[in-house]
Amino acid sequence: MIHAFPRFLTATIVALACSAATAFAEPPAEPRVLNYEELGKEIGKRGGTLRMLMAKGKDISQMTIYGNARLVIYDQNFQLQPDILKSIDVEGNRVFTFALREGHKWSDGQPFTSEDFRYWWEDVANNPTITKGGPPQALLVGGKPPKFEVIDERTVRYSWDEPNPLFLTSLAGARPTYIYQAAHYMKQFHEKYADPAKLAALVEAEKVQNWGSLHIRKGRQYRPENPDNPTLQPWMNTSPAPAERFVFVRNPHFHRVDPAGTQLPYFDDVIINLASSSVIAAKAGTGDSDLQGRYIKIEDFPFLKKGEKDGDYRVLLWSSGRGSERVLLPNLNASDPELRDAMRDVRVRRAMSLAIDREEINEAIFLGQGRPAANYVLPESPLYTDAMAEAFAQRDLDKANALLDEAGYDKRDSSGFRLLPDGRKFEIIVETAGESSQETDILQLITDHLSEVGISMFVKPGQRDILRSRVGNGDVVMSTWSGLNRGLATSDMNPEELAPVSSVQAQWPVWGRYFETKGASGEAPTMPEVAKLASLYEEWRTAESSEEQSRIWAEMLSIYTDQVFTIGTVSGAVQPIVVNKKMRNIPDKGIWAFEPTHYFGHYMPDTFFYAE
Structure with missing residues (x-):
């Protein structure tokens, strides 16, 4: 009662x-x-x-x-x-x-x-x-x-x-x-229209800094x-x-x-x-x-399906619209000079991608429902091509090892792990927001995969806000997140995910901050390929036709995928x-x-x- x-x-x-x-x-x-x-x-x-x-x-x-x-x-x-x-x-x-x-x-x-x-x-x-x-x-x-x-x-x-x-x-x-x-409602919180005494009383009652803060709070x-x-x-x-x-x-x-x-x-x-x-x-x-x-995650599906018969529900399986279910984000603006150089070397990024066994991830984590692929648009997108979806996404340990040797990481310690030029073990700490057990399971598999080409990887869970701050400060060498939000992209959609436009982009936060603040802080991109993406994005921002937008999207996708600025795993998984x-x-x-x-x-x- x-x-x-x-x-x-x-x-x-x-x-x-x-x-x-x-x-x-x-x-x-x-x-x-x-x-x-x-x-x-x-x-x-x-x-x-x-x-x-x-x-x-x-x-x-x-x-x-x-x-x-x-x-x-x-x-x-x-x-x-x-x-x-x-x-x-x-x-x-x-x-x-x-x-x-x-x-x-x-x-x-x-x-x-x-x-x-x-x-x-x-x-x-x-x-x-x-x-x-x-x-x-x-x-x-x-x-x-x-x-x-x-x-x-x-x-x-x-x-x-x-x-x-x-x-x-x-x-x-x-x-x-x-x-x-809603002007008729919001004007009571605006200095230009409201009675000053009533507005001051509202600011005090809401315990906010000023009338502007009150207006924001009331108008979300x-x-x-x-x-x-x-x-x-x-x-x-x-x-x-x-x-x-x-x-x-x-x-x-x-x-x-x-x-x-x-x-x-x-x-x-x-x-x-x-x-x-x-x-x-x-x-x-x-x-x-x-x-x-x-x-709800894919690992919940067996439990939910089992209860479907006696429950008052049914379980549908929808396709995921992300470019990749989980990606690694090498921080090209990391403060550690040796590891920053490694992350900026396309041979290293390609080698890490080639070392990942996506078939194992797909079977072990996604019940075989996904597709091993790069972090790229989905087949349902008019911008999709098979070649780019598969770029550096097929496991090839021989090629991965050759690329790392070519990049200068050919020396190893007694345990077989590669060494940085300063003699330290080539060790990457992947920091996460700590919000998903699935994320942890995927990263553990990737840890094993990278060890086979001599790269040591550790996973460090944290909190989302702290992680973003650490990434922006250069304290994080690599992080993880879900892939492209616009896996179903068309040419008239904003290609911002492919270019350095925001400080929350963990692969290039300093360059993103430069765009975000119109040059007031951060730094302009120094890598030619990243600078080209920034330039193409500006071209798209002033494109006059859908044909021009399509051309720009295709070129940006080609650069982004070929350069492996994010390392994808599996796409096309299902959502219960x-x-x-x-x-x-x-x-x-x-x-x-x-x-x-x-x-x-x-x-x-x-x-x-x-x-x-």
Whole structure:
């Protein structure tokens, strides 16, 4: 009885909230009518609760990823199309005119208009108290911002002197660039519009540094922690953070409808319960989740499949959309001069790749479901070629040994390990974020593989934030992470993963910081191949046609793969998905990736429903 009352109370609140949302449902006068024949879906019915499990409060950002409501999104062929927007007119990748849907409203019923774009551009993006670095990179071409125009209440325009192919793809991302905010709500937290005394009281009550910090906290859209902040997503959060249980209810003004005219989403509400990541698979296997992919791994599949017969769920196997399930990231900016020279030598990187027994990793870790391959785009990508996918990915110990000898590491100690020029053992410490037992198992196998060519490797688990700091300081010689997020890349997607553009890229953090800070810190790339990637990336940023973008992507992929800047292992592995047996409109086969499928988002969870 101790737990019955809170559960009953929560259920009552959810029911009331959902009832209210249903009663006042009002899609735009010009909704987006989904083509179910093209999407392979059936007409559903409204109602029901979708339960999911997450490990941390910040995981509620997955609701934004899964919801996949964007100004523009990728269609079934990964081509960009309007979603929240009614239409887009593009002139030479320089001028972008956006038309909004008539009658579209925020979740609180207030109109969604060009004022929301103007407010973000003038009062947020260009206000240093809120946005210290100025407008996001996606809105800068050669360091210059766009000309922004409000044409009318439902039309806005962005224009640059040079092409900006990054603009639309950034709006469609899993973590999109937001160029609008709910002006009617956010103005109460802005110095320009708010009553000074009330604003000061809010700053004090929230215990933040200033009104700018308050504005950021109240206006987050990617991680919807503030229930009062209006949204355009299919479900809206009703639970203030921190919480152990987050309840999202239907957005009564969502812009999509099914072919029969029924406003989406079908589910009344989504409940996210928090649990330790180590028990999520077990809880999914006992029916505590209706839709679960996050925190489930391939090693959980036998257990989940065994429980499928008696459980109220089925287990799907979706393909992974990553370029590689696990990669080694040699730090070309490591502070140790001897090991830095080794990591910068392409012969060493190629030799390490050739020494890895990917077949063993595939069988032992991925149940034989993956493909031994470099960290490269997947066969489903139009940019894919067999030759590059297999570059230095077939085990060849003779060639690996020959390359290491040629690189000057031909001297060995009494145990057979190679020596650095200063006489130290050629020993690499691979540092990890310590978040996956699968990661540890893979690295242990690679440790054995590299020992066969005389390279000693040790694994050092740590914490993600500490690891990033150590990598950026040059304290880490090699780290590990998952492969390319855009394994399904098309030419209009941002090729940023292939070039030094960010300090969090563990293979070249110092060179990435140079780009990130526009030369204020870090260093310009000194390796010709890395400098060429940076140059090609800048070319893509100003490409005028899809043909030019395709040419640049192909050249970047060729350099990136040939130079083995990241050492891939296995691609095309599978991701177990636990699904309530009654759920419909979720595909049996899908691709599990952050981008461009947004995990479940590409398959539109707003169209999922329960059959009788």
